[in-house]
Amino acid sequence: MQETLVLATRRSALALAQSRAVRAALLARFPDLRIELKEVVTEGDRLLDRPLAEVGGKGLFVKAIEAELLAGRADFAVHSFKDLPAELPPGLAVVAVPPREAVEDVLVSRRGESLATLPRGARVGTSSLRRAVLLRRLRPDLEVVPLRGNVDTRLRKLEAGEVDAVILARAGLVRLGLADRAGEVLDPRVFLPAIAQGALALEAREGDRRVGGILRALDDPPSAARVLAERAFLRAVGGNCHVPIGAYTWWEGEILAIKGFVAAPDGTSYVEAEARGKDPEEAARALAETLLARGAARALAGWANPAPGGQDSASSAFRPDTGGA
Numbered sequence: 552m553q554e555t556l557v558l559a560t561r562r563s564a565l566a567l568a569q570s571r572a573v574r575a576a577l578l579a580r581f582p583d584l585r586i587e588l589k590e591v592v593t594e595g596d597r598l599l600d601r602p603l604a605e606v607g608g609k610g611l612f613v614k615a616i617e618a619e620l621l622a623g624r625a626d627f628a629v630h631s632f633k634d635l636p637a638e639l640p641p642g643l644a645v646v647a648v649p650p651r652e653a654v655e656d657v658l659v660s661r662r663g664e665s666l667a668t669l670p671r672g673a674r675v676g677t678s679s680l681r682r683a684v685l686l687r688r689l690r691p692d693l694e695v696v697p698l699r700g701n702v703d704t705r706l707r708k709l710e711a712g713e714v715d716a717v718i719l720a721r722a723g724l725v726r727l728g729l730a731d732r733a734g735e736v737l738d739p740r741v742f743l744p745a746i747a748q749g750a751l752a753l754e755a756r757e758g759d760r761r762v763g764g765i766l767r768a769l770d771d772p773p774s775a776a777r778v779l780a781e782r783a784f785l786r787a788v789g790g791n792c793h794v795p796i797g798a799y800t801w802w803e804g805e806i807l808a809i810k811g812f813v814a815a816p817d818g819t820s821y822v823e824a825e826a827r828g829k830d831p832e833e834a835a836r837a838l839a840e841t842l843l844a845r846g847a848a849r850a851l852a853g854w855a856n857p858a859p860g861g862q863d864s865a866s867s868a869f870r871p872d873t874g875g876a
């Protein structure tokens with residue numbers, strides 16, 4: 552009997568590209584398998600034009616997909632790992648992490664400038680809190696403007712001249728076949744990427760051995776361990792989608808190295824550090840402790856107690872990297 556798995560996917564170009572690539576990789580290993588794509592419109596997709604702070608936070612783009620899995624109407628989902636909230640709903644698990652794509656951010660500019668050569672006051676579009684904070688640190692003279700929408704929409708807005716440059720994940724461009732659009736690749740040890748950027752998460756019902764057994768064929772343990780460390784760091788500092796946070800991990804032989812930062816939403820109280828360890832989660836916790844000792848708590852408290860009078864434009868106009876892929 553031929554086995555069929557239902558893959559629930561968002562409809563954005565990036566989500567479809569990722570789902571199709573995973574389907575192809577699975578079919579190459581299991582020639583008798585059938586995989587049916589089930590397109591799901593998430594709340595996040597319906598509200599792409601509204602300020603995200605108004606409509607909810609992280610998870611907006613995955614809830615409807617997860618409901619399909621929990622109800623048994625679909626068997627697995629392919630997510631950009633960075634769009635998954637720190638905690639998954641009970642009953643679901645990430646059962647495999649395929650080999651990770653590029654982790655870096657790139658600057659795509661209208662006239663081919665780099666971050667260093669953009670003219671003073673140039674308008675750079677991003678709705679990511681993390682990218683806004685890093686941009687202001689490196690080029691305080693630039694004007695960071697909120698820019699929402701899918702990757703393709705953001706590139707169109709750049710071409711239309713709404714902004715002079717945009718910052719995007721290199722992985723998204725590569726997966727969309729637009730790698731040639733990536734202008735400058737930003738050094739990930741300076742422009743620290745989002746937690747899990749460039750990685751995919753194959754999510755399924757916990758304990759579904761039939762589905763898990765198939766998906767695990769695509770798991771890449773070195774990629775999985777890096778993402779595990781980055782997410783452990785996120786949880787250990789108590790980060791959430793309103794905190795600018797980033798991390799970069801790499802292997803030094805058997806040792807996992809992790810560099811990370813946290814800042815207040817307005818970019819103040821920026822702290823960064825590195826840690827290393829044989830155990831990825833221990834390295835992540837060590838990094839979190841160092842940062843908390845160096846004042847990360849202040850950065851986090853900055854969000855917990857926004858200034859009276861609602862003067863927190865950064866947090867309402869910008870959002871975590873989640874979403875409009």
Ligand SMILES: NCc1[nH]cc(CCC(=O)O)c1CC(=O)O
Pocket residue numbers: 631632633634702718719720721722723747748749750751872873874875876
């Ligand atoms: N922000 C949404 C999002 N979620 C995942 C990606 C790209 C692919 C990835 O990081 O895995 C993107 C686009 C971007 O940030 O430019």
